[in-house]
Amino acid sequence: MQNRTNKSYDVVVCTTAVDRLDLHEKIFPKYIEFLSGLNVYWMFTMNDIWNSADTSIQYLISLLKQNNIDYNFSCHGFGGTKYDFYKSAHYLINNVS
DSSP states (O other), rough: BBOOTBBBBBBBEEEESSSSSHHHHHHHHHHHHHTTTTTTEEEEEEEOOOSSSHHHHHHHHHHHHHHHHHHEEEEOOOSSHHHHHHHHHHHHHOOOH
């Protein structure tokens, strides 16, 4: 797969997330370890439910940069319902290529 800069990737990951730093600190290092050795492009939507999306995004960016993973974030000021999850997933699907 190639992103809009025409760089090729082995894997493209699309993740819908909410601003839960405690969860991100436990889960994402394991994902990154699993993907080590691959050229990865990671797209996120972050739903700002508890007004801490900036903190969560900064943590994830630092983790991704340390592991040379290209990324894209979109932050949404809504979240918490099934429809909000759908909107986030819809955004990722429409913007993955």
